[in-house]
Amino acid sequence: MITTTITVPNKAGLHARAAAKLVATAAAFQSKIQLGTAEKMVDAKSILSLMLLAAPLGSELNLILEGADEQAALNAIQLLLSQRFGEE
Numbered sequence: 001m002i003t004t005t006i007t008v009p010n011k012a013g014l015h016a017r018a019a020a021k022l023v024a025t026a027a028a029f030q031s032k033i034q035l036g037t038a039e040k041m042v043d044a045k046s047i048l049s050l051m052l053l054a055a056p057l058g059s060e061l062n063l064i065l066e067g068a069d070e071q072a073a074l075n076a077i078q079l080l081l082s083q084r085f086g087e088e
Contacts, residue, residue: 013056031067
């Protein structure tokens with residue numbers, strides 16, 4: 001299991017387009033991937049769940065990955081974040 005913290009990097013936050021890109025990235029892996037806060041963790045493979053987080057720019061979210069390909073999944077998610085979901 002890998003546990004880390006990520007920061008939402010793009011101006012519009014984790015809105016529909018960014019959430020869809022995150023879901024597509026997470027869905028490419030077998031690992032269970034959860035994202036959220038101490039109060040609310042959600043399935044990162046569910047766009048509705050991600051949208052309910054309502055995470056604006058700068059939000060710090062916990063990311064938990066568990067499974068055979070967890071490191072590859074983390075690398076892909078970190079790349080997506082470093083590219084600001086391809087928006088900026």
